[in-house]
Amino acid sequence: MTEPVKQDGFDVEALRRKxxxxxxxxxxxxxxxxxxxxxxxxxxxxQFRDETTSPAMLIGKIxxxxxxxxxxxxLAVALLVGYGDAAGFLWHLLTIGFGxxxxxxxxxxxxxxxxxxxxxxxxxxxxxxxxWISAFLLQNLLAFLLDSRLPLGTSLVSLLVxxxxxxxxxxxxxxxxxxxxxxxxxxxxxxxxxxGQPAKDLVRALEQQPDNDIRICGIFDDRxxxxxPDVVAxxxxxxxxxxxxxxxxxxxxxxxxxxxxxxxxxxxLQLVKKLWVLPVDIRLAAHxxxxxxxxxxxxxxxxxxxxxxxxxxxxxxxSVAKRLFDLTFSILALTVAWPVMIACAIAVKATxxxxxxxxxxxxxxxxxxxxxxxxxxxxxELSDPTAxxxxxxxxxxxxxxxxxxxxSSLDELPxxxxxxxxxxxxxxxxxxxxxxxxxxxxxxxxxESYFARHRxxxxxxxxxxxxxxxxxxxxxxxxxxxxxxxxxxxxxxxLWLDLKILVLTPIRLLNTENAY
Numbered sequence: 052m053t054e055p056v057k058q059d060g061f062d063v064e065a066l067r068r069k070x071x072x073x074x075x076x077x078x079x080x081x082x083x084x085x086x087x088x089x090x091x092x093x094x095x096x097x098q099f100r101d102e103t104t105s106p107a108m109l110i111g112k113i114x115x116x117x118x119x120x121x122x123x124x125x126l127a128v129a130l131l132v133g134y135g136d137a138a139g140f141l142w143h144l145l146t147i148g149f150g151x152x153x154x155x156x157x158x159x160x161x162x163x164x165x166x167x168x169x170x171x172x173x174x175x176x177x178x179x180x181x182x183w184i185s186a187f188l189l190q191n192l193l194a195f196l197l198d199s200r201l202p203l204g205t206s207l208v209s210l211l212v213x214x215x216x217x218x219x220x221x222x223x224x225x226x227x228x229x230x231x232x233x234x235x236x237x238x239x240x241x242x243x244x245x246x247g248q249p250a251k252d253l254v255r256a257l258e259q260q261p262d263n264d265i266r267i268c269g270i271f272d273d274r275x276x277x278x279x280p281d282v283v284a285x286x287x288x289x290x291x292x293x294x295x296x297x298x299x300x301x302x303x304x305x306x307x308x309x310x311x312x313x314x315x316x317x318x319x320l321q322l323v324k325k326l327w328v329l330p331v332d333i334r335l336a337a338h339x340x341x342x343x344x345x346x347x348x349x350x351x352x353x354x355x356x357x358x359x360x361x362x363x364x365x366x367x368x369x370s371v372a373k374r375l376f377d378l379t380f381s382i383l384a385l386t387v388a389w390p391v392m393i394a395c396a397i398a399v400k401a402t403x404x405x406x407x408x409x410x411x412x413x414x415x416x417x418x419x420x421x422x423x424x425x426x427x428x429x430x431x432e433l434s435d436p437t438a439x440x441x442x443x444x445x446x447x448x449x450x451x452x453x454x455x456x457x458x459s460s461l462d463e464l465p466x467x468x469x470x471x472x473x474x475x476x477x478x479x480x481x482x483x484x485x486x487x488x489x490x491x492x493x494x495x496x497x498x499e500s501y502f503a504r505h506r507x508x509x510x511x512x513x514x515x516x517x518x519x520x521x522x523x524x525x526x527x528x529x530x531x532x533x534x535x536x537x538x539x540x541x542x543x544x545x546l547w548l549d550l551k552i553l554v555l556t557p558i559r560l561l562n563t564e565n566a567y
Contacts (some may be wrong), residue, residue, distance in 0.1 A: 083260045091531030092269070099268055099302035104237050106264060107367040110164050113224060114155050116216065121151035124216045128209040142197050150190025155219070157182035166264065169228055172221035179221060181387050183214050198428040237267040240303060242295065244322060245310040246272035246279030246288055251337045253310045254284035256355045265352055268302060271295040292325055306332045308357065323360060330364045330417050330506040333361040364506050364541050376546055377477050380553060381470040383550025392464050395426050395456060402452045408465060411484035412436070414507045421474045423482055424465035437486040460521075460560050466511045478549040479510025480537035483520075490529055497527050504537045507544070511558040514540035514548075519559070 088096070125147035158164060161178040168175050187210050231237040243250045257265050269289040269555055272279040281288050289298065299307070307326055311319055319335065326333055334350065334357035350357050365373060385392075396407045404428065408424050415421035427434070433448040440459070442449060456462035469475040475482065487494060495501040515521075515536035520529065539546070 072317050085153060086296050088289055092294060092298050095289060096298050099240055102303060105367055106166050109237060109429045111368055118151045118155050120220055121548035122148050122214055124212050125209050128212050146190055146194040146242060150186055153189045154183055156188035157185050167505050170225055172225050175451055179218055183217055222290055238264050239305045240266045240268050242304055243270040243305040243310050245284050246270055246306050251311040251402050258479040306333050309335045325555055327361050329563050330363055332363050335360055372546060376549060377470050380477055381467045385467050386465055395461055396450045399426050403430055403450045412485050414505055415474055420485060420503050423469055426465060427460040428455055428457050429460050463511060476508040476510045478511055480504040480551045481513050482509035492532050497530050499532045501534055509539055512552060514552060515553045517552055517559045
C-alpha cells in the first residue's frame, strides 16, 4: 500500500480529502459571483483560445504512424521483390504487422518515444537501428514458426528499407516537432498561482529546462505590489485568484502551478477550494521545498519536481476513447430510434402550435454555454427558456403529448445530435439551464461545488439519473445529492462505467415518479 505523501505537516492526500469534505458539508449561500476579469487579462486569454496537442497525444500518434509505415513498407517490398507462394500472402501480412508492432515495443523500451529523443533523432540513431533489427529478427522467427518465411533476398531488402523508413520518418518528425513548438501547437500552457520570490524561482527553474514544453501564460496573486510585484521574471501579474477562475475558462489552460511553500497548508487549501472546479491539472511546485519524497510521489516538468494535487479528468487518450464511444453508440441509437423520433416530431407538430424542437441554453464543458435540443413539450406561448420556474406535477404549461414525452424521456432524443456535434457526451452530468434554480436560489448558491460538474462534458444520461435522481430539483437535498453523484462519476470514470450507465438507462426510465 502506498504511504501518504507527507512531509513537514503537509499531506497531499489529506488536502484532497479536506477539499472534498469541505464541499460535502457546504450547503447554502455565501457564494459570491466571481470578479469580472480585467481587460488586460481578457486580452491575454484570447491569445490562448486555440487548442494545443499534448505530448502524450503526439507520442501516441507517432507510435501508430510508425507501425503503419513499417507495415506498409514491408508489404510493399514483399509485393515488389517477391514473397514466394501467393497462397501465403495473408501469413506474410500477419508477420509483417507483428514485426512492426515488435518494433514499436522495442522503441518504447529504448526510450525512443520521449520528446527529447523525438526532437533530436541523431542522438539515438544507434538505438533506433538496434530496436528495428531486434524486431526484424523476432518477425522472422515468427515467420519461421508459421512457415511463411520470405526469400532471403526479400528479407534483406525489407530489413534495409524498413530501417531507412524508420530513420527518415524520425528526421521528418523532428523537423515538425521543432516547428510545432515554435508555433505553440505543441505546448502545455500553465499559470503560476502565487507571486514574489517563489514564483520567480519557479519560472527560472522551468526556463533552464533544455526541452521545456511549458508555456507560462501569466501569474495570479492576491497580494499587493509590495510583496508581489506586477512583473515576475518577465511575466505579468494578470489579476487575483478570483479572476484566475474566469481566465482559465476563457483560455485553454492545461496546468495551474502553485508557487507557495508546502508549509502554508491553509492558504493552499483555500486556493484549491477555488480552483478545483476547473478541468486542469493542479500542481504544487516542490523544487524549492527541500522535500524528499520517493520518486513516484512526484511528476516532473523536465527535472523540476511537482506534487500532484488534482489531475484533469478525461485527459489525452481517455478523451479520444470517450469520443469514439459517443460517436459509435449515438450513431447506433439514431439508426434504431429514427422512426420513433419522426413519430414524436409529427405528434408535437400536430397537437400544438410552434416549432418541433425546443432549444435551451445550458452549461456545457468548462461552463461554456451550449444550445441543447429537445422535442418541445410545452405550449409555445408558455415555454420558459430560462428554466427559472421548474416544471412541476400537472404543470399547465406542458402539453398532453409533452407530458408523455417527458415521462418517457423521449423528449431528450434530439440531444443525440448534440452528441454528434461534440457538445454533449452520451454519459455525463446532466446539463442544466444557465439560469436554473431551486426556489429563489441558483444551484451554485446551494452547493458550492456545483461547477465542478462541468470539468467534463455533460451527458444525455448519467450516474445520478440511473440512481433515481431525475426530474424536478425542488429542494436543496436533491441538488446536493445529484451533484454528489456527478462528482463521483467524474472521479471514477471508465468506459465500463459509461457502458453500464447506458445499458441501465432504459430500465431505470421505467421509474417515472419524479418525471413531469
